[in-house]
Amino acid sequence: MSLIESAMAKFRSGAAASGASEHPGAEVVADPTTARSAWAPGEPAYVPRRITVNMPRLREMGYLPEEGEDRRFADYYRAIKRPLIQRAFAPNAAADLRLILVTSALPGEGKTFTSLNLALSMARERDISVLLVDGDFPKAEIGRAFSVQNEPGILDALADETRDVDSLVLRTDVRGLEVLPAGTLADGAAELIASGRMTKILAWLTARHPRRLMVWDSAPLLITSEGRALGQLPGQLVLVARSGHTPRQALLDALGQIDKNKLSGLVLNDGRVTGGEGYYYGYSSYGPRGNETSRAG
Amino acid sequence: MNPHLEQLRDEIHSAWRFRWLACGVAFVLALSGWTVVFTMPDRYGASAQVLVDTRTALRPALQGLAVEQDVGVQLNYVRQSLTAEPQLRKIAEQTGVLSASIRDPLQQEQLLARLKESIQLNVQVGDSDANGAGSITYGILYQDTDRARALRVVSLLLKTFVNETLGGKREGSENAQQFLESQVQDYERRLRTAEDRLAAFKASHLGLMPTEQGGYFEQLQKESTAVDDLKTKLITLETRRGTLEKQLHGDAAISAATAAPTSGIAGAGGRVDTVTRIAETQAHLDELLLKYTDKHPDVVATRETLAELKARRAAEIENLRNGDANAAATSGASANPVFQSIQLALNQVDVDIADMHAQLAEHQTKAQELRKLLNTAPQVEAEYAQLSRDYDVNKAQYTALLSNYEKARLGERADNAGSVRFEVVQPPTVTFQPVSPPRSRLLAGLLLAALGIGGALAYGLAQLHPLVGSATAVAQLTGLVVLGVVGPAFPKATARIRRRQILLVSFVVGLLLASCVAAVIFSRAGMRLNIPALKHLVHL
Numbered sequence: 001m002s003l004i005e006s007a008m009a010k011f012r013s014g015a016a017a018s019g020a021s022e023h024p025g026a027e028v029v030a031d032p033t034t035a036r037s038a039w040a041p042g043e044p045a046y047v048p049r050r051i052t053v054n055m056p057r058l059r060e061m062g063y064l065p066e067e068g069e070d071r072r073f074a075d076y077y078r079a080i081k082r083p084l085i086q087r088a089f090a091p092n093a094a095a096d097l098r099l100i101l102v103t104s105a106l107p108g109e110g111k112t113f114t115s116l117n118l119a120l121s122m123a124r125e126r127d128i129s130v131l132l133v134d135g136d137f138p139k140a141e142i143g144r145a146f147s148v149q150n151e152p153g154i155l156d157a158l159a160d161e162t163r164d165v166d167s168l169v170l171r172t173d174v175r176g177l178e179v180l181p182a183g184t185l186a187d188g189a190a191e192l193i194a195s196g197r198m199t200k201i202l203a204w205l206t207a208r209h210p211r212r213l214m215v216w217d218s219a220p221l222l223i224t225s226e227g228r229a230l231g232q233l234p235g236q237l238v239l240v241a242r243s244g245h246t247p248r249q250a251l252l253d254a255l256g257q258i259d260k261n262k263l264s265g266l267v268l269n270d271g272r273v274t275g276g277e278g279y280y281y282g283y284s285s286y287g288p289r290g291n292e293t294s295r296a297g
Numbered sequence: 298m299n300p301h302l303e304q305l306r307d308e309i310h311s312a313w314r315f316r317w318l319a320c321g322v323a324f325v326l327a328l329s330g331w332t333v334v335f336t337m338p339d340r341y342g343a344s345a346q347v348l349v350d351t352r353t354a355l356r357p358a359l360q361g362l363a364v365e366q367d368v369g370v371q372l373n374y375v376r377q378s379l380t381a382e383p384q385l386r387k388i389a390e391q392t393g394v395l396s397a398s399i400r401d402p403l404q405q406e407q408l409l410a411r412l413k414e415s416i417q418l419n420v421q422v423g424d425s426d427a428n429g430a431g432s433i434t435y436g437i438l439y440q441d442t443d444r445a446r447a448l449r450v451v452s453l454l455l456k457t458f459v460n461e462t463l464g465g466k467r468e469g470s471e472n473a474q475q476f477l478e479s480q481v482q483d484y485e486r487r488l489r490t491a492e493d494r495l496a497a498f499k500a501s502h503l504g505l506m507p508t509e510q511g512g513y514f515e516q517l518q519k520e521s522t523a524v525d526d527l528k529t530k531l532i533t534l535e536t537r538r539g540t541l542e543k544q545l546h547g548d549a550a551i552s553a554a555t556a557a558p559t560s561g562i563a564g565a566g567g568r569v570d571t572v573t574r575i576a577e578t579q580a581h582l583d584e585l586l587l588k589y590t591d592k593h594p595d596v597v598a599t600r601e602t603l604a605e606l607k608a609r610r611a612a613e614i615e616n617l618r619n620g621d622a623n624a625a626a627t628s629g630a631s632a633n634p635v636f637q638s639i640q641l642a643l644n645q646v647d648v649d650i651a652d653m654h655a656q657l658a659e660h661q662t663k664a665q666e667l668r669k670l671l672n673t674a675p676q677v678e679a680e681y682a683q684l685s686r687d688y689d690v691n692k693a694q695y696t697a698l699l700s701n702y703e704k705a706r707l708g709e710r711a712d713n714a715g716s717v718r719f720e721v722v723q724p725p726t727v728t729f730q731p732v733s734p735p736r737s738r739l740l741a742g743l744l745l746a747a748l749g750i751g752g753a754l755a756y757g758l759a760q761l762h763p764l765v766g767s768a769t770a771v772a773q774l775t776g777l778v779v780l781g782v783v784g785p786a787f788p789k790a791t792a793r794i795r796r797r798q799i800l801l802v803s804f805v806v807g808l809l810l811a812s813c814v815a816a817v818i819f820s821r822a823g824m825r826l827n828i829p830a831l832k833h834l835v836h837l
Contacts, residue, residue, distance in 0.1 A: 065786040072784060080781035113786065238780065244310055246765040248774055255775055265780035268768050273784045 051146060052173045063116050063145045076273075077121035084236060084264055085122065088213055095206045096235035100264075101135070103218040103231060104240040105254030106247075110269040112141040114240050115217040123176035128211045131169060134182040135216040135230050137189045142217050143181045146170075153183025157201055158192040165201050166208065178212075193229040202233060221254045228257055237263045243271040308756065311764055315755035316798070320805045323751030327809055330743035331816050335826040337739075339731035340440040343447035345455045346723035349433045379458060380413050388412075388457065392449040394441075415440050416454065434722060440733055448727040459719055477702040484695040491688040498684055502677045513667070513674035520664035527657040534650045541643040545636065546617060571613055575606045736820040744813040748806065 058064045065073045088098045102115040119132040133154060134142035143149035148170060157165040170179045192198065205214060216234065219227035231237065237258055241251050255263075312319075378384055386409060389395035395408050417438040437454050441447035582599040589596050667674075765771055768779045785791055 062787065066789055069784070069786065069788070073786070076781055076783045080783075083780060110783075110786075114783070239777075241765045241771060243766060243782075244307075244764055248763045248765055251765055251771070251775065255777075260777075263777065265778040266771060266775065267780050268765070268771055268782045270785050271768055271782035273782050 048169075048171055050171045050173065051148060051179065053146065053177070057147075058116075058145055061145060063113055065117075073117060074121065077117050080238075080267055081118055081121050081125075084118075084238070085125065085128070085213070087236060087264060089128070094235055095210075096202070096233075098206050098210075098212065099202060099214045099216065099234035100236040100238060101216045101218050101230060101234040102238045102240060102267075103221055103227060103254075103258070104242075104246070105220060105222050105250040107220045107223060109220075109240050109242040109246055111220075111240050112136065112145065112217050114238070114267055114269065115215050116142065116145060118238075119177060119215040120174070122213055122215065123174055125176070128213060129176040129178065129209070131178045131180055131205070131209075131212055131214045133180045133214055133216045135218040135226075137182050137185050137226050138219060138224060140182040140185075142179065146172075146179055146181075148179065148181045151181045151183075153181030154201070155183035155185060155189065155192065157183070158195065158197055159184075159186055161197060165205060190225040190229045193226060193233070198233065221257045222250060231258045235262060238265065238267055239263060240267050240269060242269040245270065307766060308759065311766075312752075312755040312759035313798075315758045316802050318758070319751035319755035320802065321751075322754055323747040324805075324809060326750055327744050327747035327813070330747065331740055331813075332826060332828070333831055334734065334736055334739045334743065335816075335820065335824065336828050336831040337734045337736075338442045339825075340442055340733035341444040341447045341727055342438060342440050342732035343451040343725060343727040344436060344438045344723065345451050345721065345725040346437070347435045347455065347458060348720040348722045349435060379418070379454060380416060382409070384457065385409055385413055388450060388453050391453055392446055394446065394450065412450075416450075437725075444727055448725055451725040451727070455721070455725055459721075474702070474705050477698060477705055481695070481698045481702050484691060484698055488688070488691040488695050491684070491691050495684045495688050498681060502681070512678050513670065517664065517667045520660050520667060523660040524657060524664055527653055527660060531650065531653045531657065534646055534653060538643065538646040538650065541639055541646060544639050545643060571606060571610045575603065575610060578603045578606055737817045740813055740816050740820065744809065748809070 055064065059067070064070075084100055087093065088100070090097075100118075102111050102118065104111045115132065119130045122128065122130045132142060134140050135154075136142070137155060140149050140153075143151070143153070151170065152163075152168055154165065154168070157163045157168055165180075168180060168183070170181070172179060186192070206212075214234075216230065218230045221227045221231060239251075239254065239258070386395065389409060389412055390397075394412050395405060399405055399408065417436075419436040419438070421434040421436070435458065437451055437458065439447055439450050439454070441450065578599060582596065582603060585593065585596045585599055591597075765774075768782045771777075772779050
């Protein structure tokens with residue numbers, strides 16, 4: 001049984017138990033069993049919150065591929081995540097390389113889809129965990145995908161210096177996956193991102209969890225100032241483009257906005273997988289068809 | 298998958314985002330084009346056909362006899378003259394195309410130019426025979442917005458066409474005949490004067506004219522030759538005569554006279570020649586000697602007689618040698634046949650010589666007479682030659698002209714009798730239904746053009762704003778590493794959406810097609826729009 005399947009099973013039982021909940025997709029539950037009372041001295045004690053991931057809902061909302069495409073997509077992201085992980089955990093690698101920003105030139109190119117699926121794929125790695133950060137502040141799509149758009153998030157931590165960012169991280173029932181919502185949008189988000197507090201928070205987040213990758217969903221580079229501001233922060237950048245959708249000129253313009261040294265590479269969505277299709281079809285004919293789910297990579 | 302097909306799919310995919318723009322443009326273009334088509338005025342087509350047959354029953358019969366007229370060239374000439382400015386103006390004025398109210402020369406020019414454009418002449422050449430003669434069918438076509446006027450124009454064109462051809466031919470032929478006639482008369486006159494001159498000359502120089510034997514110099518030559526000839530012959534004859542004479546008095550004759558005693562003849566003639574007598578006397582002597590001695594008187598007498606005879610004989614021979622005729626006779630040589638034949642030949646030669654002398658004298662006189670004319674005769678002769686040459690030339694020309702003239706007259710009569718036949722195959726007719734503009738075709742064509750332009754616009758815009766395509770293209774474009782290509786996440790949903798889009802676009806295009814069909818039906822039913830501004834545009 002795969003992790004997601006177990007997670008889904010768990011979600012279903014949980015949803016059945018809780019009955020009519022405020023958020024049908026996920027619910028935030030105080031989990032006393034995982035409370036870390038002995039965190040670090042002087043830190044405020046908090047109860048880590050847990051959410052359940054509603055996979056059918058994600059699929060319905062278009063954040064997961066259609067049924068029947070899971071195995072293929074597992075393979076796509078397996079190929080994409082490998083060089084990113086290698087770069088982040090290379091010997092003597094800088095701490096900020098564990099911060100991966102997924103961005104694109106224009107909206108609608110599949111940033112959220114990519115970051116979510118990439119994070120899920122990375123979470124399947126045995127010895128690392130993933131923190132999926134909703135950096136697309138105006139839209140907060142990750143938040144909506146996990147039904148946590150009203151939860152306090154990174155913006156709250158930026159605005160309120162007394163707030164511990166770690167206390168805002170939401171655990172999920174998917175092993176190795178944590179979610180940090182965007183939080184409440186205030187004016188001057190771009191300035192907040194560019195502030196020293198942001199750097200501090202990031203340093204804190206990366207330093208505290210050396211085996212944890214951060215995947216940031218971000219706003220479009222050419223549309224929002226937040227997107228550009230975020231682009232300066234991370235060690236690794238992944239630029240998303242969509243075949244048959246992104247104008248070539250927009251892609252080139254976006255490239256002009258970012259530091260090319262930080263750019264780990266491009267992800268082409270909706271593309272034609274040349275030569276692979278035959279292989280995939282042939283391969284899938286061996287296994288069970290239909291509601292197929294990916295296995296841990 | 299075929300790379301070309303793949304590229305095509307990519308390009309269609311790329312242009313797909315401009316589909317509504319393309320549809321809109323197509324709609325606007327088609328509708329505005331159709332509006333123009335609906336305002337175009339109806340044009341009626343009038344036509345007529347004339348068959349011009351240059352191959353009739355008469356032609357083979359007249360082959361080589363009559364001057365043939367090049368009808369093909371004439372018809373071409375008519376073609377040109379039909380659509381020439383003055384002719385066209387005449388037709389335009391008569392049919393009302395160019396109404397009298399139009400005074401502006403520029404406008405008139407425009408109207409005439411339009412008329413010229415509307416008139417179409419076509420030629421169908423039927424099978425022609427070896428001489429290039431055959432049937433040619435001329436078609437006259439004209440289109441006009443006014444049905445009656447179209448018919449009028451074609452009728453007038455047809456009339457002009459036939460008249461021009463006939464009239465043109467007649468005129469040309471008449472000119473040729475007149476020319477021929479005047480030439481014939483001219484030559485006749487000249488011939489007559491030449492004839493007169495020649496006759497007068499002949500009369501004044503009677504006897505000096507060259508005869509059948511030839512001219513003056515020829516005659517003179519002949520006489521001189523005859524004289525020389527006769528002289529040579531005379532010399533030959535004289536020589537012959539000398540030889541014969543020599544033979545007659547020579548040794549041969551003498552030996553003949555002495556050696557051939559002919560007792561028979563001598564006895565018969567009663568006269569005994571000397572030789573016989575010598576022989577007899579010798580014989581008698583020999584006989585006497587047998588009986589007597591030399592002293593016997595008989596013997597002596599006989600011996601004296603013999604001596605006398607021998608002396609006589611010697612004298613005779615001497616005489617013969619000297620040519621004495623009597624001597625011959627006496628000597629007995631004349632009785633000899635050889636001597637006689639020589640004598641005969643000698644006599645013949647004498648006669649010939651006398652004849653020759655007479656002839657020579659005659660020819661010499663003639664030659665002398667001719668030599669006296671040495672200064673005048675050649676001159677007369679040259680003059681005569683010139684005169685007769687003039688006469689001959691005139692005569693030849695006159696004969697040729699006369700025959701040509703007769704041929705031309707025959708040809709003209711043959712043409713009138715139907716050597717070239719005009720037949721109005723199709724009298725001027727006009728269609729009941731307008732022939733132009735081809736509305737249905739225009740409507741359909743405009744639809745296709747509008748769709749094409751719309752599609753081209755979408756394609757062009759897609760080319761101007763290219764999208765990110767394949768991974769390799771992106772890598773080439775940015776020079777960056779492509780971490781991975783993610784396939785379509787929602788193939789089913791995408792296909793569903795795409796299907797809906799295609800359906801919608803098809804619906805719009807179908808709507809346009811249906812409108813086109815409706816427009817064709819309406820146009821067939823006679824629906825027209827009357828928009829003055831657009832009409833002006835159409836006329837331009």
